[in-house]
Amino acid sequence: MKKLSDWLKKRAVLIVIILAAVLLEVISAIQYRYTRGLLEEELEKSALQDLMTSALRIQEIVVKAEVGVSSQVWHTQRHLDDPDYMNMLVASMAQDGGANIVGAGIGFKPYYYPSKGELFEVYGRQIKDSVEVEQIASEKHDYTQKDFYQIALRGDTVKWTPPYLDAEGAKGVVTTYGMPVKDKRGEPVAVLLVDMATNWVGEVVNQHHRNSSSFSLVMGKDGDLIAGPDDSLASPSLVRKIVEMVNDSTVERELKANGRVTGFPFFDEECGESGHVYYATKKREPRWQIVLVCYDKEVFGKLDDMRKYIIIMMLAGIFVLAVIIQLFVKSHRRLQATQKEQDRIEGELHIAKEIQTQMLPQKNSVTRDDVDVFGSLVPAREVGGDLFDFFLRDEKLFFCIGDVSGKGVPSAMVMAVTHSLFRSASAHENNPARMMQVINETSCHGNEANMFVTLFIGVLDLPTGRLHFCNAGHDKPIIVNSQQSTVSTLDAKPNLPVGVFTDVKYVEHEHLLTTGSTLFLYTDGLTEARNVQRQFFGLERVKEVLCSVASESKPQVLLQTMTDAVNQFVEDAEQSDDLTMLVIHYMPQEFESVLTETLVMKNNLHEVTRFSAFITSATEKLGIEKSLARQLRLAVEEAVVNVIEYAYPAGKEGDITVKIMSDGNTLRFQIIDAGVLFDPTMKERADTTLSAEDRQIGGLGILLVRELMDSINYERIEGTNVLTLIKNLKS
Amino acid sequence: MNTKIEEIDGKYVATLVGEMDTVAATEAEEVLKPLYTSDGKDVIIDCKDLEYIASSGLRILLNILKGAKASGSKVVMRSVNDDIKNVFQLTGFIDLFDFQ
Numbered sequence: 001m002k003k004l005s006d007w008l009k010k011r012a013v014l015i016v017i018i019l020a021a022v023l024l025e026v027i028s029a030i031q032y033r034y035t036r037g038l039l040e041e042e043l044e045k046s047a048l049q050d051l052m053t054s055a056l057r058i059q060e061i062v063v064k065a066e067v068g069v070s071s072q073v074w075h076t077q078r079h080l081d082d083p084d085y086m087n088m089l090v091a092s093m094a095q096d097g098g099a100n101i102v103g104a105g106i107g108f109k110p111y112y113y114p115s116k117g118e119l120f121e122v123y124g125r126q127i128k129d130s131v132e133v134e135q136i137a138s139e140k141h142d143y144t145q146k147d148f149y150q151i152a153l154r155g156d157t158v159k160w161t162p163p164y165l166d167a168e169g170a171k172g173v174v175t176t177y178g179m180p181v182k183d184k185r186g187e188p189v190a191v192l193l194v195d196m197a198t199n200w201v202g203e204v205v206n207q208h209h210r211n212s213s214s215f216s217l218v219m220g221k222d223g224d225l226i227a228g229p230d231d232s233l234a235s236p237s238l239v240r241k242i243v244e245m246v247n248d249s250t251v252e253r254e255l256k257a258n259g260r261v262t263g264f265p266f267f268d269e270e271c272g273e274s275g276h277v278y279y280a281t282k283k284r285e286p287r288w289q290i291v292l293v294c295y296d297k298e299v300f301g302k303l304d305d306m307r308k309y310i311i312i313m314m315l316a317g318i319f320v321l322a323v324i325i326q327l328f329v330k331s332h333r334r335l336q337a338t339q340k341e342q343d344r345i346e347g348e349l350h351i352a353k354e355i356q357t358q359m360l361p362q363k364n365s366v367t368r369d370d371v372d373v374f375g376s377l378v379p380a381r382e383v384g385g386d387l388f389d390f391f392l393r394d395e396k397l398f399f400c401i402g403d404v405s406g407k408g409v410p411s412a413m414v415m416a417v418t419h420s421l422f423r424s425a426s427a428h429e430n431n432p433a434r435m436m437q438v439i440n441e442t443s444c445h446g447n448e449a450n451m452f453v454t455l456f457i458g459v460l461d462l463p464t465g466r467l468h469f470c471n472a473g474h475d476k477p478i479i480v481n482s483q484q485s486t487v488s489t490l491d492a493k494p495n496l497p498v499g500v501f502t503d504v505k506y507v508e509h510e511h512l513l514t515t516g517s518t519l520f521l522y523t524d525g526l527t528e529a530r531n532v533q534r535q536f537f538g539l540e541r542v543k544e545v546l547c548s549v550a551s552e553s554k555p556q557v558l559l560q561t562m563t564d565a566v567n568q569f570v571e572d573a574e575q576s577d578d579l580t581m582l583v584i585h586y587m588p589q590e591f592e593s594v595l596t597e598t599l600v601m602k603n604n605l606h607e608v609t610r611f612s613a614f615i616t617s618a619t620e621k622l623g624i625e626k627s628l629a630r631q632l633r634l635a636v637e638e639a640v641v642n643v644i645e646y647a648y649p650a651g652k653e654g655d656i657t658v659k660i661m662s663d664g665n666t667l668r669f670q671i672i673d674a675g676v677l678f679d680p681t682m683k684e685r686a687d688t689t690l691s692a693e694d695r696q697i698g699g700l701g702i703l704l705v706r707e708l709m710d711s712i713n714y715e716r717i718e719g720t721n722v723l724t725l726i727k728n729l730k731s
Numbered sequence: 732m733n734t735k736i737e738e739i740d741g742k743y744v745a746t747l748v749g750e751m752d753t754v755a756a757t758e759a760e761e762v763l764k765p766l767y768t769s770d771g772k773d774v775i776i777d778c779k780d781l782e783y784i785a786s787s788g789l790r791i792l793l794n795i796l797k798g799a800k801a802s803g804s805k806v807v808m809r810s811v812n813d814d815i816k817n818v819f820q821l822t823g824f825i826d827l828f829d830f831q
Contacts, residue, residue: 608753630783630814637785641753688823692796700786700822707821 013329017322024314032307036300040276043299044263046210047278047292054205054216054290055282061100061204062160062177062286065194068097069104069179073192076106076181080189083113083120090124091131093194102126102170102197105136106181107143108190109153119144123169141168152180152191159285162220163198170195175286202227205290211298219279219289223247226288234293238270246279246291266293273297349382349409356383356412359419361390365556369589370462371397374555375582376563378525384578385411386523387419391426394681395462395713395724398426401582402455402474402498403523414451418443418498422457428682430714432457432470433508436498440472440506443499452499456521461715463724465513465588470506473497475527478546479511480518480558485550487543490519518558518585520546525579529566532573537566555583591668593661595622603644603654603673611640611658618660622667624729632727635708636669638701639680639723647675647721662729669725678721680705681714732781734759736766742773745795748780756787766795769802775831779810784818796827807831 008015072093079085086106093104107121119137143149148158158178166174178193205216206229215229217239223246228239245266263278275295282288297304356379366373375388385404390397400422404411421442425435435457443453454474460467469477473496476489492509513519522542529537545565552558559581566579599614601607615636619629640658648654659670685706686699705712711726732749743766751759766774774795792806799806809831811819819825 605753605757612750612752627814631817634783634785634818637752641785641787686822688821689826690823692793692800692827695793695823695827697790697793700789703822704786704818 013322013325016325017318020321021314021318024318025311028307028310028314032303035303039299039303043276043294044278047263047276047294048280050209050214050216050292051278051280051290053208054218054292055280057204057207058201058218058282058286058288058290059284061098061200062196064098065101065196066177068093068101069177069192069194073179073181076190076192077183080181080183083116086122087124087133089192090122091133092124094124094126094131094133097126097194100196100200102172102174102195104192104194105169106190106192107137107149110144112189125170136168138168148176148178148193149191152178152193153188155180155182155188158191158193160196162222162224163226166195170197173198198226200227201288202229206230206233209292211294213295213298215293217242217291217293219243219246219291221287221289223289235270238268242266242277242291242293245277246289268295346382352383352409352412353379356416359416360388366390366392366397368392368462370587371460372553372555372585372587373397373399373583374559375580376559377578377580378575379578380525380575381408383409383412385415386525386578386580387415387422388521388580388582389419389422390582390584393426395711395726396430397460397462397584398458399460399521399582399584400426400455400457401477401521401523401580402453403525403578403580404453405451405497407577410449410451414443414453414499418453418455422455426457426459428684430459430468430679430682431508432459432468433506436470436472436495436506437504440498440504441502444502447499450499452497454497458519458521460513460519460584460586461713462586462588463591463713464715464717465515465586466715466717467511467513467519468508469511470508471495472506475522475524477522478520478543479513480520480546480550481514482516482518482551482553483514485547487546487550513586516553516585516587518550518553518555518583520558520562521582521584523578523580525575525577526562526566526581528577529570529579530573530576531570537569541565541569553585553587555585558585559583591661591666592663593668594664595660595662597621597660599658601640601656601658603648603652603656603675605641605644607644607656608637608641611637614658615660622660622662631708632667632669635705635725635727636671638704639669639671639712639725642680642701642705643671643673643675643678643721643723646678646680647673649676665728665730667727667729669727671721671723671725673721674719675721677716679714679716680723681712732759734762736762738772742775744775744777746777746780750783751781751788752783752785753787756785756791759788760791763791763795767798769798769804771802771804773805773807774799775807775809777809778812778815781812781815784815786822789818789822789824792824792828805829 072089076089090104090106094101097104103123103125105121105123110118113120119142121135121137121143122133123136124131124133137143148161151158158176161176163173163175166172174195174197176193176195178191180188181190181192183189201218205218215233217228218226220226225239225243263276265274266277267274273295275293277291277293279289279291360377361375373390377386377388385407388401390399402418404414418439421439425438429435455472456469456474456477458467458469471492471494473494476491479488479490490511495506496504527537527539527542545562549558549561562581597618599611601610612633615633619632640656643656654673654675657672661668680702683702686696686703705725709725710728713724715722732751732755735746737744745763745766796806807829811830
């Protein structure tokens with residue numbers, strides 16, 4: 001089945017063309033049949049007319065001769081007593097009878113005129129312009145034996161005999177019309193007759209025909225040929241053949257009778273043409289059959305020509321159709337290919353969108369006791385060049401928002417790269433400027449397209465509310481102060497966008513977030529959202545909306561309010577740029593310590609013994625069970641040793657303060673020193689899956705700290721390194 | 732803490748007693764250093780009375796292990812308590828040593 005349908009598909013054009021050709025041929029054939037039928041009817045009608053015309057012409061001549069005879073019968077009857085009158089009579093009848101009358105005669109009953117003997121027949125014969133009259137009766141020519149005499153002597157009219165050779169009177173082939181001449185008692189005593197030649201009949205019936213190739217002939221009652229056309233119209237053999245056919249027609253041929261006309265088709269072998277023969281019998285005497293022969297060529301020739309033209313035009317039309325269909329199919333295939341390509345691109349774009357969506361924080365919110373984050377990104381097209389990201393590491397919220405120059409796929413690719421760069425740069429780095437530096441250097445490398453990114457990176461230290469940030473040309477975030485219901489921008493000298501120059505020195509800034517304040521970050525898709533009047537939404541409207549919801553602590557609600565506001569403003573205008581917003585609500589919980597123990601020690605390893613005693617007594621005071629106490633001791637010892645080894649330059653003595661705090665639920669250890677900036681949390685986690693040979697000696701201490709504590713956090717505060725270790729007691 | 736090495740049945744037996752914090756580890760290392768270079772004998776580290784170990788102690792054990800591995804001998808940890816086993820677990824050391 002599949003093969004068949006494939007074959008059909010491949011041969012579709014051919015099949016369509018063959019079908020069209022067959023259909024057209026069928027239509028044309030039907031039309032041809034129909035038209036031919038109409039023409040045949042027409043032909044029959046015209047044949048009838050031709051036949052009628054011929055009959056009328058014959059009749060006209062015949063009637064004239066008949067009238068000539070009947071008008072003389074009365075005169076003859078009045079002059080019966082004068083035998084000599086008869087000579088005059090036949091002479092004038094022969095003279096006046098017309099061109100077709102060969103002669104006229106009168107034959108009497110035997111012994112009617114005793115003076116004239118037994119047989120008396122006077123005959124006037126037309127010879128050119130004169131008339132020859134003679135008595136033609138003899139023993140050899142006994143007219144009384146002839147049919148016409150006997151008919152007339154019975155008192156009947158001789159209604160034109162079949163043509164015969166009259167050797168005595170007319171001296172030629174004639175047909176005879178005669179009437180009885182009666183005496184005073186009304187007894188027929190003689191026959192008055194005219195002889196009419198038959199050679200004119202052929203001329204008369206062929207005088208005019210609708211179709212020039214048609215010809216007619218006349219046959220007698222007995223089926224003999226009376227007169228035919230000129231040899232130029234039809235050869236004698238053809239005429240003979242037609243006579244035969246007409247004579248045979250009633251038995252052998254399928255006749256087609258239409259009124260008085262009977263006809264049948266025939267084939268003329270001589271000229272290789274087919275034709276029709278129509279014939280009809282005259283109604284009046286002489287009851288001759290007039291035969292009309294028509295050739296199809298003349299009647300149907302034009303139709304056949306037309307059919308030929310139609311077929312040629314049809315073939316030409318089909319050829320053109322084939323070409324057009326071929327072209328159409330080609331363009332359709334091309335279109336199909338284009339459509340397929342488009343579908344593929346759309347499909348890929350859809351996948352790209354999915355990928356891009358998955359790059360964004362999967363839960364687009366973070367909710368903790370001390371921070372609540374919510375972000376949204378609405379691309380103008382399938383994929384966009386905006387990005388935002390946030391995650392928690394230690395007690396810090398890392399976040400970024402960015403906008404790649406341009407829109408669509410190229411921007412989306414840069415966005416994906418930038419996003420990955422941010423993730424890798426922030427993995428072991430707490431300084432946003434250094435992150436920016438790394439991202440910029442990598443972005444600039446091979447940036448032939450000169451795409452750049454405005455990027456804001458922030459690191460919020462949650463215990464202290466210190467926001468470290470680096471702004472690479474991005475729109476300044478807005479800080480919403482919920483207590484005063486005021487908004488302010490996070491001002492700082494902006495750096496160049498990422499991807500412009502390699503050697504940009506990015507600067508980090510710091511801002512202290514107050515409790516309950518909200519940080520609102522956005523891309524220019526918000527401020528530059530346009531309504532149908534091409535007006536910008538603008539920073540002022542953004543600030544107004546933020547003021548109106550300043551007391552709102554739920555970032556999601558705030559973001560939704562802003563989205564609604566901008567949608568209401570934009571109305572039906574098309575979104576022209578990606579719209580991204582990130583809202584961070586900061587609300588640190590007060591840590592109310594129920595117990596605080598402090599140890600100040602020197603940066604000397606031997607102090608560890610003091611530390612051990614200190615922490616053991618502190619955990620005992622807090623009533624922590626021994627196993628956990630050992631874990632805590634190990635973690636803090638590792639952290640303290642780390643600080644002893646790295647915080648101060650070699651040989652320099654310094655203080656290290658260790659604090660233990662507890663609010664009953666959480667234990668906090670703080671290790672504070674005034675040494676050089678040293679952030680152990682940025683250290684990469686040691687690989688615990690390596691073999692003994694490959695294991696490094698270092699990195700175990702910080703690994704243990706991370707593993708044993710619930711959270712650790714580093715913050716440089718006013719020239720001191722503050723490392724905080726947190727352990728939840730109730731979990 | 733107390734640290735000592737004995738040779739029993741052709742194996743070295745290192746006995747660690749007490750708390751091996753960072754300071755104690757430096758002292759213990761002095762005793763245990765000979766084990767860093769193996770002479771082909773297996774090493775048994777007896778932890779029956781070891782109550783605490785910091786990462787500096789782990790480093791010593793790793794060095795002993797590296798030395799032993801180089802000569803194809805084994806290091807077996809004996810009678811390790813749960814707290815210390817937990818530390819081995821967290822650092823991935825549990826997969827490096829044999830335990831008895």
